[in-house]
Amino acid sequence: MKNTKLVGKDLILVGALTALMFVIYMIISIVMSLLGPVTNVFYPPIVSIVNGIVMMLLLAKVPKCGVLSIAGVIQGLLSFLVGAFWTVGTGLIVGALLADFLIIGFKELSTKKMIIAYSVFSGIFTFGAIAPMNILRDAYMEVTLRNGLSQEYVDGLIKMTQWPMLTVIIIAGFVGGLLGGFLGLKILKKHFVKAGLVQA
Numbered sequence: 225m226k227n228t229k230l231v232g233k234d235l236i237l238v239g240a241l242t243a244l245m246f247v248i249y250m251i252i253s254i255v256m257s258l259l260g261p262v263t264n265v266f267y268p269p270i271v272s273i274v275n276g277i278v279m280m281l282l283l284a285k286v287p288k289c290g291v292l293s294i295a296g297v298i299q300g301l302l303s304f305l306v307g308a309f310w311t312v313g314t315g316l317i318v319g320a321l322l323a324d325f326l327i328i329g330f331k332e333l334s335t336k337k338m339i340i341a342y343s344v345f346s347g348i349f350t351f352g353a354i355a356p357m358n359i360l361r362d363a364y365m366e367v368t369l370r371n372g373l374s375q376e377y378v379d380g381l382i383k384m385t386q387w388p389m390l391t392v393i394i395i396a397g398f399v400g401g402l403l404g405g406f407l408g409l410k411i412l413k414k415h416f417v418k419a420g421l422v423q424a
Contacts, residue, residue, distance in 0.1 A: 261380030269400030276404015296320015315352015350397025
């Protein structure tokens, strides 16, 4: 990734597109949760597919160190503010930092590296959002019941995230990131050409 420092206009664009990604995340998660426990557990991969377009646009417009980290940290902090279980925000932040680390130091930022990094981010986000339903079952149940979900609904979430289904969901998170990245690249190819990241 380019070692150029972020400037004011970069930060404004990062903030705006990150806000858009968070709005998309909220809309998809709410809709899929309303449809029931079965769809709810698959919201992170779906979010990753849609947000892949926005993330690829962000990386094409601002191909600099720290962009992924800033976007992930902002989304993570916002998820804490809206009352999501603490591992959701942690997954967003850790995933973004690790994804950024994977591409920091490269003199040339390729679309392949961008897509792989985004897939890692998406997979860790999915783990943070869904794994606690199994691994931290009691704590998760306590928080969700306190937030107004019914016992029947929470039991459905717990049932859906038993092994090996949990593994399938987490893998779907990584795959969702790959699909989102490729979709974003295809839709936004002209932006990548302009940024010099791909050939026309």
